[in-house]
Amino acid sequence: MAATSPASYGGGGDGVGRRRVLMFPLPFQGHVTPMLQLADVFRSRAGLAVTVFHAPVNAPAAAAAAAAAGDYRFVTVGADVAEEAAALMPTGGSGSDFAGALMGLDALLRAPFDDALRHVLAEDAATACCMVVDSNLRGVQEVAERRGVRTLALRTGGACCLVAYMAFPELCGKGVLPPASRDQLQLDMQLDELPPLRLRDMMFSATSTHATMATCLERLLDSARCSSGVILNTFEDLENSDLRKITNGLNVPVYAIGPLHKISIGQESSLLTQDQTCLEWLDKQEAESVLYVSFGSLASMDSQELFETAWGLVDSKIPFLWVIRPNSVQGSQQACLPDGFEEATRGRGMVVSWAPQQDVLRHRAVGGFWTHNGWNSTLESICDGVPMICRPQFADQMINTRYVQEVWKIGFELEGKIERRMIDRAVRKLLCSEEGKEMRYRAKDLKNKAITCIEKGGSSNTAIHMLVNLIMSF
Numbered sequence: 001m002a003a004t005s006p007a008s009y010g011g012g013g014d015g016v017g018r019r020r021v022l023m024f025p026l027p028f029q030g031h032v033t034p035m036l037q038l039a040d041v042f043r044s045r046a047g048l049a050v051t052v053f054h055a056p057v058n059a060p061a062a063a064a065a066a067a068a069a070g071d072y073r074f075v076t077v078g079a080d081v082a083e084e085a086a087a088l089m090p091t092g093g094s095g096s097d098f099a100g101a102l103m104g105l106d107a108l109l110r111a112p113f114d115d116a117l118r119h120v121l122a123e124d125a126a127t128a129c130c131m132v133v134d135s136n137l138r139g140v141q142e143v144a145e146r147r148g149v150r151t152l153a154l155r156t157g158g159a160c161c162l163v164a165y166m167a168f169p170e171l172c173g174k175g176v177l178p179p180a181s182r183d184q185l186q187l188d189m190q191l192d193e194l195p196p197l198r199l200r201d202m203m204f205s206a207t208s209t210h211a212t213m214a215t216c217l218e219r220l221l222d223s224a225r226c227s228s229g230v231i232l233n234t235f236e237d238l239e240n241s242d243l244r245k246i247t248n249g250l251n252v253p254v255y256a257i258g259p260l261h262k263i264s265i266g267q268e269s270s271l272l273t274q275d276q277t278c279l280e281w282l283d284k285q286e287a288e289s290v291l292y293v294s295f296g297s298l299a300s301m302d303s304q305e306l307f308e309t310a311w312g313l314v315d316s317k318i319p320f321l322w323v324i325r326p327n328s329v330q331g332s333q334q335a336c337l338p339d340g341f342e343e344a345t346r347g348r349g350m351v352v353s354w355a356p357q358q359d360v361l362r363h364r365a366v367g368g369f370w371t372h373n374g375w376n377s378t379l380e381s382i383c384d385g386v387p388m389i390c391r392p393q394f395a396d397q398m399i400n401t402r403y404v405q406e407v408w409k410i411g412f413e414l415e416g417k418i419e420r421r422m423i424d425r426a427v428r429k430l431l432c433s434e435e436g437k438e439m440r441y442r443a444k445d446l447k448n449k450a451i452t453c454i455e456k457g458g459s460s461n462t463a464i465h466m467l468v469n470l471i472m473s474f
């Protein structure tokens, strides 16, 4: 397909007459961000108009700023069930039943979404051509299907994760999952079907029951299978073989169009206010000298782990930028750092409650990332050539960690009970050792591949054109 320019599909700047894509993200940071980045790509690259439906919790900031009409609209779904939705939102990191919460939200939003969709279709029936739905919202997708709207499923995780989810039912059928015991040897067992994963990497939650998890994944896979195509925020050179497995296994077209944050033009998607002052602080640091420490929007630690992390960072003597979100320490709204920490790290370390992460990882001063390995963080780190210390907690994080360590070899896992000496050692390994240098070298190679795939003729660029073509054919 020839390159398309904005508005080349007809209609005016107010969105009237233009093809309109409907979208519905799951209301979590790691899901809202790629969905809005995709909206941005549709609008800026293909001139498509977009309507984003969103839950009454974690509403994107862009929703407040957007005009009620025009080429970019936001529709709140379920304002009158906002309290129930808020009560369903998981709060306690790995202690939360995420699978149950996701299905609860999906069920709660179904009826209000049906209402909202009916109104939107009454206004836009001629131009609304399809809906991109987060693959965790199977119920929402069913509503759209029933109203005759074609759907595409956005998977906000990596291809490696989707392949593992696809193998989950078979592993259950074989009696491998759930594990017969919590015996460490058994949990460490390598899964022949899914190298380099171990049995324990497939235990996505400590609190969701096996039955809840199985249903949640079944619905997620249904969402992909029932769609007209699966969209993944990844790129061919990173996950080539897993992308093939998905295409063969799901029997629907697969569009690997990432890294979205490098393609979109930067529409604001952060749900929390980002502290920009850390960028000025980074400007004063030496190249590749700083460790960036952040565990995303949901992972949490207890106060003992916080103390050990703080003293480990002190002992390493390495400059660091550490994100401590409000409520990231279990049982307290505001984290309490140990006495003496501030004096010991003055001038060398900075703590913020939320950072402009993509700008941070892009900054020349950042030499390593200690992360929980949410997919967005993993991909953002890869695409800026930053090697990682991995500390996964739940969901797909263990899978991403295994790929970082065993497949891409651009980082390593910090295993076992967190304790200051292991942190000191890990930080030095990443930033000061020959091994760390090699990891950085490989990460930079992947960064270059990511750049190539989004250029004209690159795999992601081509996949975007094919996706837009598909949308135009509806």
Ligand code: UDP
Pocket: 028, 029, 030, 031, 033, 270, 274, 294, 295, 296, 297, 298, 299, 323, 353, 354, 355, 356, 357, 358, 373, 374, 375, 376, 377, 378, 380
């Ligand atoms: N993020 C951010 N500032 C921070 C920490 C995280 O903007 O201080 C962003 C990060 O860039 C990423 C998202 O929040 O896009 C987190 O998503 P991820 O999938 O890594 O983890 P989750 O929050 O879903 O566990």
